[in-house]
Amino acid sequence: MKMTWLIFALCSALSAADKLTRGTVGETARIPCGTRTAGKNLEWKRNGEMVLRKNPRSGAEQRGTSPVSNRATSKRDHLEIRNLEEGDIGHYICEMDGTEHAHILFIISVSASPPGVLQLDSKAKLQCRVQGLQPMPTLEWQRPDGAPGGSGEVLLNPVARTDEGSWACAFSQDGMTFKETLEVKVQGHPVTERVAATPSKTHCSDCTDAALVVSVGATESQPGPMLLGGLSLWIWVAVGVGCLVLLLVVGCVIALHHRNRRPRARRCQGKIHTNRRARKTSQQPLKPKVLPV
Incomplete structure (x- = not known):
């Protein structure tokens, strides 16, 4: 013994x-x-x-x-x-x-799933893993604000703006503390909820009117408008169509102006020829009339 x-x-x-x-x-x-x-x-x-x-x-x-x-x-x-x-x-x-x-x-390794930048209101998982130590130590997460974040594996559902920052996974063994950090970035716009179920009636013994119960369905992200140069794509389309119409109107005005100008020029030329003939006639000397004997 x-x-x-x-x-x-x-x-x-x-x-x-x-x-x-x-x-x-x-x-x-x-x-x-x-x-x-x-x-x-x-x-x-x-x-x-x-x-x-x-x-x-x-x-x-x-x-x-x-x-x-x-x-x-x-x-x-x-x-x-x-x-x-x-x-x-x-x-x-x-x-x-x-x-x-x-x-x-x-x-000791830390990772996020999915990797890269996390989308707002989506689902994500933070993992902390240690290899080579027996028995396995207790792993504790610390949130960016310093509050406890969970142990080992943390599920973010949904991902919030407050989840962005430096997460730390730490453990202590043999009087020493080891820590590994993970930078979490969040992007996107908040998702609005939509009513997916039809109101249904429920009965109770103490009420005369029926209560309506509405269940809220899963939230879906609505894609935002496409932007180009800070403006919506439809605004650029409207500006392009307006410019095209303006060019057509200017072209029509110029064509009508040239068309109306040609008859006027012809009339002017006709008057000029008539005046010239009249002048030639007035400038010719009069021939003496010969009387018969």
Whole structure:
């Protein structure tokens, strides 16, 4: 019985000695060894498998066969893992000259569904997930105004203007608090409700008139008018039609003006010819009349 308690206490002490290191997928994770490694035989292990081994004299590195070994590098007093993947999480040990320092690499991630900008009055889900820790810690959301927002998974139904801002997912373990933030943006116009059901009568024993019960149906978003240059599309159509009519009227006036001008010019030319003939006739000398003998 005493031996069982001794083993349990030893395991608890080893577990409590594990230091937590947080990583982010796609970025570079740095796991500190916990002590200076200069001039010592160094070996990094993940879940019992060798990641790399470094000889202090030659500086040569021997890599293991795990996928993380190809992206891991020993730099000074820490292990550096480039382009961190979800499969890289686990229990890491830094061993130097027979002394081991244990670390746990975990990932905390937050996301929104659907991703991107959320539409006002729609449905959305905020998710917070931790990988690499056992037992799983309790995750708590904090709203942009500082109020509690729920745990683990938060459903926004409907999405409101007050949901816009920085949401924080946090948890505490081994006396340390870890937090990841998610920026939420909301756009759109408020949706008006419409009556979808026909009023129905309900009877009661204490009233003479029937009460009308109206159920409100699901809300639908009404698309706003298309805008171009700050004006509605129909206004631009009306302006275009008005300009076209104005051009037609001006063209007709010009055509009528030219048409009425041609007969007048012809009459003027006729009068000019008549006057010229009369002048020629008046200017010719009169011939003397010859009387017969």
